[in-house]
Structures are given as C-alpha cells and as structure tokens.
Amino acid sequence: QVQLVESGEGLVQGGGSLRLSCAASGRTFSSYAMGWFRQAPGKEREFVATISWSGAITYYADSVKGRFTISRDNAKNTVYLQMNSLKPEDTAVYYCAADRTTAQAMGVNVRLVDFWGKGTLVTVSS
Numbered sequence: 001q002v003q004l005v006e007s008g009e010g011l012v013q014g015g016g017s018l019r020l021s022c023a024a025s026g027r028t029f030s031s032y033a034m035g036w037f038r039q040a041p042g043k044e045r046e047f048v049a050t051i052s053w054s055g056a057i058t059y060y061a062d063s064v065k066g067r068f069t070i071s072r073d074n075a076k077n078t079v080y081l082q083m084n085s086l087k088p089e090d091t092a093v094y095y096c097a098a099d100r101t102t103a104q105a106m107g108v109n110v111r112l113v114d115f116w117g118k119g120t121l122v123t124v125s126s
Contacts, residue, residue, distance in 0.1 A: 002026045004096045004117035011123045012086055020081040022096030022117060030054075030074040033103040036081045037110060038092035039119075045095065045110050049081065050103040059107050064090075086124045093119040 008020035020036065035050035049060045049070040058070055067086075072079040079096060096117040099106040106113060 002029070002032060002098045002115045004098060004115060006094065006096045006117045006120040008081075009120040009122065011125065014086060014088055014124055014126050016086050016124070017082070017084045018086065018122060019083065020094055020096075020120060020122070022079045022081075024077045024079070024096075024098060026077070029077040029098075032098040032100060032114075033106050034070075034072055034079040035097045035099070035103065035106050035113070036070060036079075037095045037097055037113075038090075038122075039095070040089075040092040043092075047107040047110060048094070050106045051079065052103040057103055059103055061107075083122070086122075088124045088126045091122060091124050093121050095119045 003025040005023050012018050036048040037045050039045040051058045051070045055072045069082040097113045098115040099113050
C-alpha cells in the first residue's frame with residue numbers, strides 16, 4: 001500500500017510557473033513508477049507525465065511536452081512536477097499516482113493505475 005499526498009496548489013498567471021510535490025509513504029517507493037494526471041471540470045482524468053522507478057525514463061502528454069518536467073527523489077520518497085509557461089487550459093486538479101507496472105503502461109490506461117493521491121488544484125488565469 002502506498003499513500004500519496006500532493007502539495008503546491010496555487011493560482012498563477014498565464015506564462016508563470018508552479019512546482020507540485022508528492023510525498024509518498026512506504027519503504028518501497030523506489031520500486032513504483034510514478035506519475036501525474038489531471039482532471040479539468042467536466043472532463044475525464046488524463047495523463048500528464050510519468051517516470052520510471054529509477055527516474056531514467058519519462059513520458060509526457062503532447063500538450064505539456066517541453067513545458068513540464070517530472071522528476072523524483074527516491075531518498076525523499078517524493079516526486080515533482082515542474083510546470084513552466086502555464087496556460088489557462090492547464091487549469092485542473094492534479095493527481096499524483098503510483099503504479100507497480102511501468103511508466104509507459106501507467107500512462108496508457110488511467111483506470112488501471114494502482115494508487116492515487118487526493119489531488120491539488122492548479123488554476124491558471126489568462
């Protein structure tokens with residue numbers, strides 16, 4: 001079992017930056033692929049970025065590629081999402097996730113992800 005707690009909620013102007021953090025419980029954090037997903041009002045939860053257990057492999061949605069960076073610190077049981085050049089369409093609740101498969105598989109089917117945080121709200125004004 002993994003418990004995930006997100007932080008970094010905020011309101012930012014378009015073009016600005018924000019960093020989200022996700023603290024994970026458990027001694028096996030380094031064995032999980034980790035990821036960030038988001039859900040905008042009236043829309044389904046969607047893949048944003050995932051990272052392998054070692055941090056060596058990352059995947060990004062096309063909509064955030066080049067603007068967002070996912071990273072992890074296994075010594076601190078924490079995964080991060082650095083968001084730059086934010087746009088109003090990035091407004092959503094962002095969820096941290098952990099999965100026992102791979103970073104690639106994790107991004108394919110949101111419904112199969114093993115563990116979720118409660119989410120943190122990011123609002124980008126125009």
